[in-house]
Amino acid sequence: MSADPSARRPGRVLLAPMDGVADVVLRAVLTRLGGFDLAVTEFVRVTSSLLPPRTFLRTAPELEHASCTPSGTPVRVQLLGGDASCLAENAARLAELGPAGIDLNFGCPAPTVNRHDGGAVLLNDPERLFRIADTVRRAMPAAVPLSAKMRLGVEAPTRALECAQALAAGGIDALVVHARTRDEGYRPPAHWALLAPIGAALSIPVVANGEVWSVEDYHRCRAASGLADVMIGRGAVSDPFLARRIGEARLSSDASEPLSPPVAERLRAAEWQRLLPSLAEFWAGVQTRVQARAAPGRLKQWLKALSVRYDEAGALLAVLRPVTSVAATADVLRAHGVPVRPVADSPFAAAS
Template sequence: MPRLFLAPMEGLADYVLRDVLTGIGGFDAAVSEFVRVSGSVLPRRTYERICPEVLNGCQTPVGTPMAIQLLGSDPYWLGLNAEQASALSPHGIDLNFGCPAKTVNRHGGGAMLLGDPELLSRIVRSVRAAVPDPIPVTAKMRLGISDTSLAIDCAQALAEGGAASLVVHARTKDHGYRPPAHWEWIARIADAVNIPVIANGEVWTVDDWRRCRSVSACADVMIGRGAVADPFLALRIKGLMDEEPSPEDWRALLPRIAEYWEKVQRRVVPGHAPGRLKLLLSYFRRTWPQASELYAAVRTIRDPLAIPGVLDAAVIKYGSPAS
């Protein structure tokens, strides 16, 4: 059965949203937001803050296995921190070579490392040597920095360094998140390495998933923003729900929105919680027209105490899933 992975999404999919998305179902595994490594061994509390699932056997509340992602550029310090993280019994240590954020790239991390395949290999070797054999070391990369000239070299370096599998986001750093995703490049990379390759990028619908698998020749797919825009997407892909979103799905999602709101208030300071809800609703607008109305209602609210009333009103207007 083809596997579906929930992508790490810095600034979007923290453990609260992972809890909601994996609770809905359909994902075989998930990856944490990155833990930034630079010049020190991070304490256990850092991992507990970024990936609280480590307190639950490194799985989400419904049992979805979690890998911890590390980001950095120094093989020595990444190795030491991977050893520290492995003591928390993650289901994998993932290495970030794909983040396009300027705040990360200007320090030589994330996708900027794709200019130096030899360094990629040294990083993976260092981490693989530091992590117990039963814990897989994996990597996530883009197609390059500004072009694809080193894409094959980078993938081969990661495989030769000891990566057990490789997620390929089918865009360069400079592409950011602008469509299209160049899935054909994933197929070229998969042909060039002897480890499993997982396709990633621009999968928003079941049809996108089919085309991605066909073009990339990969069985397994990692989904990021598409799963945020449609939290039922993994279930649709696995044939457990209708492929096309419906008004009934929107009604079923409303209690999940309330669940997210309740949990996110415990995660962030009160003044930031409405912004997190607005961000989530902005993604839902891509899938359901009804989300635009709810987004507009929440957007004007300054007092977080008023938000439950707005969410209750939406349930009354659209009806509960059982109605």
């Protein structure tokens, strides 16, 4: 029996914002497969101007559908920038579109983003984090939730708690902490235990994030961090049924025994067959969102991630690698059992 207090709370599973990966199409596919309580969009870059509504709608078409994915998962819209006043003005405009919430990005490690005064580099100045959160919160209706996502720091985690407390004092309603510094990027391990003091010190919900690739990782993350809520990113892209399996594990009071290799392989093979309609949905949706020449690349991107768990995805990717046209891609998909659907049948076709 675990002494971890988070193990007695059901917690939530959130889909992480992943720029260039988890767009509206993949959000729809992953949340339809089940297990997610909330999703956060890719970031909307805020610099020095008040953005038009169409900019927010382009990143988050869910805003036209009660800020939910087609399966009903609420979607928060993420803003990235360093100008408190400009962020506040844009948050106020975004709030008029009825988002399920607004999220502030203090976690992006990308050098280009950091050089332009955005993302994780802002963690060098906790006072500035407070000013941004406070200014944005004051500009928004009280009924619209404001959350933030941060890392443990830039070079070292020494000011992680100070940063988290500054954001909480600024009025955010929830905080996601990626358990690595900016300079660590996505290199394992994630330092889940370093999240425990943050969760203990803050009165708002704190969500653990980083390096959750399996149900076992999920349980270890919760035990080490003491946090009930977990955000999953790359693990969900590579294993689209992970959130559902986590949900099933949360409903069970008994610790599940590890599956034998033959049983695990049969489960994985069955999952791949169940995933084929989702591949078809993704392929149809992508064609409504990007130019034809870019659509095969987006499919290959997801297949590369899927190949971490599914050998079949790697085999399909190998065949598709030299293919560049939409028509030829569709032919290969059909030959591999993917029930390719007309683009007109995609729920994204009407909005494109």
